[in-house]
Amino acid sequence: MIEVDGSLKRRLAIWLLVTVSGLGTLLMIEAYLGAQRAAQRAYDSQLEAAALTIAESVQWQEGEPVLEIPAAALQILATRHQERVFYAVLDADGRRISANLVLDIAEDDQRHVAREPFWRDVTWRGEDWRLYGREYDSAGWETQDPVQIWVGHTMAGRRALAGELFERAVTRFLAMVLLAGLLMLLAMRVALTPMRRLRQLLRRRDADDMGPLDARVPEELRELAETLDTLFSRQRDSRDALLRFTADASHQLKTPLAGLQSTSELALAQDDPETWRSALVDVNEGAARTSRLASQLLSLARLRHVGGDGDMARLDLAAMLREVTLEWAGRDAAREHDLGLAELPAAPVAILGASWALRELLGNLIDNALSYTPAGSEITLGIEIDTRVATLYIEDDGPGVPADLLERLHHPFERGGRQDTQGSGLGLAVVDSIAKRHGAAWQVSNREPRGLRVTLRLTLSSPEER
Amino acid sequence: MRPWSLVACIGLLMVSVSEVVDAEPLVVEAALDRRVVAPLLEAFEQSHPDIELVFHDRSTLEVDTLVERGDPAPDVVISSAMPWQMARVNQDYARPLHSREARAWPDWAKWRDEVFGFTFEPIVMAYRLDLPRHMMPPSTHADLHTLLTTRQDMLRGKVTTYSPARSGVGYTLFQQDARYTPRFWDLVAAMGNVDAHLEENTRAMLQGITEGRYWLGYNLLGSYAMVWAQHHPEVIVQVPQDYSLVMMRMAFIHRDAPHPRQAGEFVDFLLSRDGQRVLAGQTPLFSVRPDVSGPYTAQRLRDQVGDQLYPIPINASLLAFVDPQRRDAFMARWRREFQRSR
Numbered sequence: 001m002i003e004v005d006g007s008l009k010r011r012l013a014i015w016l017l018v019t020v021s022g023l024g025t026l027l028m029i030e031a032y033l034g035a036q037r038a039a040q041r042a043y044d045s046q047l048e049a050a051a052l053t054i055a056e057s058v059q060w061q062e063g064e065p066v067l068e069i070p071a072a073a074l075q076i077l078a079t080r081h082q083e084r085v086f087y088a089v090l091d092a093d094g095r096r097i098s099a100n101l102v103l104d105i106a107e108d109d110q111r112h113v114a115r116e117p118f119w120r121d122v123t124w125r126g127e128d129w130r131l132y133g134r135e136y137d138s139a140g141w142e143t144q145d146p147v148q149i150w151v152g153h154t155m156a157g158r159r160a161l162a163g164e165l166f167e168r169a170v171t172r173f174l175a176m177v178l179l180a181g182l183l184m185l186l187a188m189r190v191a192l193t194p195m196r197r198l199r200q201l202l203r204r205r206d207a208d209d210m211g212p213l214d215a216r217v218p219e220e221l222r223e224l225a226e227t228l229d230t231l232f233s234r235q236r237d238s239r240d241a242l243l244r245f246t247a248d249a250s251h252q253l254k255t256p257l258a259g260l261q262s263t264s265e266l267a268l269a270q271d272d273p274e275t276w277r278s279a280l281v282d283v284n285e286g287a288a289r290t291s292r293l294a295s296q297l298l299s300l301a302r303l304r305h306v307g308g309d310g311d312m313a314r315l316d317l318a319a320m321l322r323e324v325t326l327e328w329a330g331r332d333a334a335r336e337h338d339l340g341l342a343e344l345p346a347a348p349v350a351i352l353g354a355s356w357a358l359r360e361l362l363g364n365l366i367d368n369a370l371s372y373t374p375a376g377s378e379i380t381l382g383i384e385i386d387t388r389v390a391t392l393y394i395e396d397d398g399p400g401v402p403a404d405l406l407e408r409l410h411h412p413f414e415r416g417g418r419q420d421t422q423g424s425g426l427g428l429a430v431v432d433s434i435a436k437r438h439g440a441a442w443q444v445s446n447r448e449p450r451g452l453r454v455t456l457r458l459t460l461s462s463p464e465e466r
Numbered sequence: 467m468r469p470w471s472l473v474a475c476i477g478l479l480m481v482s483v484s485e486v487v488d489a490e491p492l493v494v495e496a497a498l499d500r501r502v503v504a505p506l507l508e509a510f511e512q513s514h515p516d517i518e519l520v521f522h523d524r525s526t527l528e529v530d531t532l533v534e535r536g537d538p539a540p541d542v543v544i545s546s547a548m549p550w551q552m553a554r555v556n557q558d559y560a561r562p563l564h565s566r567e568a569r570a571w572p573d574w575a576k577w578r579d580e581v582f583g584f585t586f587e588p589i590v591m592a593y594r595l596d597l598p599r600h601m602m603p604p605s606t607h608a609d610l611h612t613l614l615t616t617r618q619d620m621l622r623g624k625v626t627t628y629s630p631a632r633s634g635v636g637y638t639l640f641q642q643d644a645r646y647t648p649r650f651w652d653l654v655a656a657m658g659n660v661d662a663h664l665e666e667n668t669r670a671m672l673q674g675i676t677e678g679r680y681w682l683g684y685n686l687l688g689s690y691a692m693v694w695a696q697h698h699p700e701v702i703v704q705v706p707q708d709y710s711l712v713m714m715r716m717a718f719i720h721r722d723a724p725h726p727r728q729a730g731e732f733v734d735f736l737l738s739r740d741g742q743r744v745l746a747g748q749t750p751l752f753s754v755r756p757d758v759s760g761p762y763t764a765q766r767l768r769d770q771v772g773d774q775l776y777p778i779p780i781n782a783s784l785l786a787f788v789d790p791q792r793r794d795a796f797m798a799r800w801r802r803e804f805q806r807s808r
Contacts, residue, residue: 068795069789069792
């Protein structure tokens with residue numbers, strides 16, 4: 001069942017969105033701080049320039065520093081944003097030689113400026129100001145005291161510049177995101193082209209075309225293409241097997257049916273009731289054989305097509321083996337053979353399995369052994385326990401099977417090169433199917449000096465399971 | 467008439483009466499001649515009949531003191547002492563005006579949207595008709611200097627100009643003059659040499675010229691001089707041909723204005739097309755707005771005298787003029803130069 005789980009485009013878009021918003025937030029924070037820093041630096045240098053200009057015009061007259069405040073310095077301070085401006089020139093004792101506002105400068109700050117130039121943000125009359133203080137050494141004829149120069153201005157220009165820079169960064173970022181999104185869409189179209197090509201290729205295929213794919217795919221799709229190829233080849237094999245099976249089955253059914261037909265035709269041509277009777281006996285035997293063949297075909301088809309493991313349960317293999325063997329030993333077919341059990345383990349042998357299937361398997365194996373060995377042969381069944389595995393075996397001292405046929409025994413209608421029995425050749429195929437369902441390995445081997453041994457390795461079920 | 471409607475009528479009457487009684491007038495403290503500016507005030511009262519206007523004409527120093535004292539604060543402050551106005555605005559005494567007119571006002575004539583230069587008054591020389599009989603009247607600063615040095619015998623005691631010590635406007639003009647050329651100090655020395663009389667205001671200088679006490683005046687407010695000359699044909703006004711300073715009256719709303727809304731409407735009116743049209747047509751204060759026509763507009767003045775008009779810029783450099791040390795240094799130099807050759 002195909003369930004549509006969102007679209008690749010949407011998924012990519014969401015990823016892009018998440019990445020972009022995460023990254024974007026960081027970038028925006030960085031841009032904001034960067035803009036603030038840049039604006040601060042730009043305007044701080046104005047303050048420095050103004051302080052320097054003022055310092056240049058300080059002169060000493062009669063032991064007193066005299067300042068003719070240069071208009072240029074004030075314009076530098078005001079900037080083009082028309083900031084309010086502040087300046088103060090302090091002598092070595094902290095007295096104000098000149099100042100335009102009553103903005104106080106803390107004594108701590110004055111001491112600090114004596115050591116190094118100093119920046120300070122203050123609030124005066126509800127407005128934010130940035131102050132810069134610096135001490136200049138100056139020389140006069142009478143004194144050589146330093147003077148402190150403080151300048152400051154309001155911060156509208158800084159805010160405007162920072163805002164402008166930030167706005168520009170945001171605009172750039174948004175444009176980039178937009179472009180990246182468009183490119184992403186384009187890239188996705190291009191990247192999905194091989195996918196579309198593959199789809200069209202599959203759609204164009206004939207229903208019964210099971211040949212390998214003939215397509216150019218990128219590396220990422222290679223696995224998919226290969227899997228498809230494998231799937232095709234498995235389907236091909238399975239279809240071939242099915243066709244072969246059907247053909248064989250038809251062939252197998254055709255022979256006894258043809259026999260029935262000819263026997264009944266011959267009998268109909270006679271008038272002698274004795275002949276009718278013997279023909280009827282033949283017909284009856286033939287019908288029984290055919291019915292058995294049909295029931296085996298049915299159980300094989302059932303085994304191959306019943307899916308799932310709903311009928312699996314824990315069961316005792318030893319008990320089942322004993323039961324089935326005893327049942328077979330009492331049948332007519334076993335009258336001329338020595339059918340027996342080896343010594344079974346005392347404790348129950350717990351395995352997971354379908355009871356009806358395993359009975360069928362045992363029955364087939366015993367039936368095979370009875371059918372393909374001469375009268376008087378000895379047939380023994382038993383169980384060997386390993387740590388995790390129970391090995392079920394059945395062995396006889398019959399003629400065995402030629403080594404080159406051993407591998408083919410599990411194919412349907414294979415009779416180990418023997419045409420002298422009444423078997424259909426389906427027994428081991430049924431065994432094979434049941435073994436596969438139970439995940440068990442089975443093996444046929446010849447015994448020394450003679451005879452055949454069939455083993456089936458079943459995994460023991462630990463008590464915790466089920 | 468039913469009783470309840472009578473009650474309502476009486477109530478209405480009482481409300482309107484009390485409104486008139488309670489309405490405090492809008493106080494404008496201005497260093498601006500009331501007689502000159504009267505048409506503008508009338509136009510305002512006509513267009514804003516709901517606002518009662520009280521206009522005090524004072525000296526620049528008085529205006530500045532009132533601003534600082536703020537007890538009570540005036541609503542609108544107008545002064546020609548540009549550096550002092552600027553200093554007060556920088557000290558946060560002004561309230562910004564965010565109106566359409568304020569935003570549209572040219573950048574060079576305002577600062578921080580808090581103070582606005584709304585007039586455009588050229589600084590001129592004026593002479594009495596007696597002067598051309600004896601010598602070629604000056605048309606540039608250099609001419610003036612030459613006259614003062616070559617004809618000092620004839621001009622002794624006949625020259626007048628502002629006193630930088632007693633007049634804020636005069637001080638500002640001389641500071642600005644000194645910024646343009648160091649030869650200004652030669653001019654000061656030459657004026658000292660002819661014992662120039664230092665007056666407090668333009669009106670006194672014009673009066674002296676009319677009376678014949680002075681033949682020549684330097685750095686007069688063109689706005690007053692031009693009107694004076696219209697009624698006193700013996701006075702000739704000369705816009706200097708090399709450069710002519712332009713002074714602007716600066717108006718701002720006081721931070722603590724008791725009536726900020728009305729004050730805003732008044733300043734808006736000063737900047738508006740209507741107000742400026744009155745300035746251009748009925749006062750000699752000259753309109754700043756380029757879209758106003760009339761005999762007194764900045765544009766027309768430029769057309770008449772050319773490009774040598776140099777408005778005193780409304781920017782932070784004005785603050786330097788009020789720095790006490792700079793002022794002291796300037797005055798010291800002034801006195802030194804004025805008495806150089808004595």
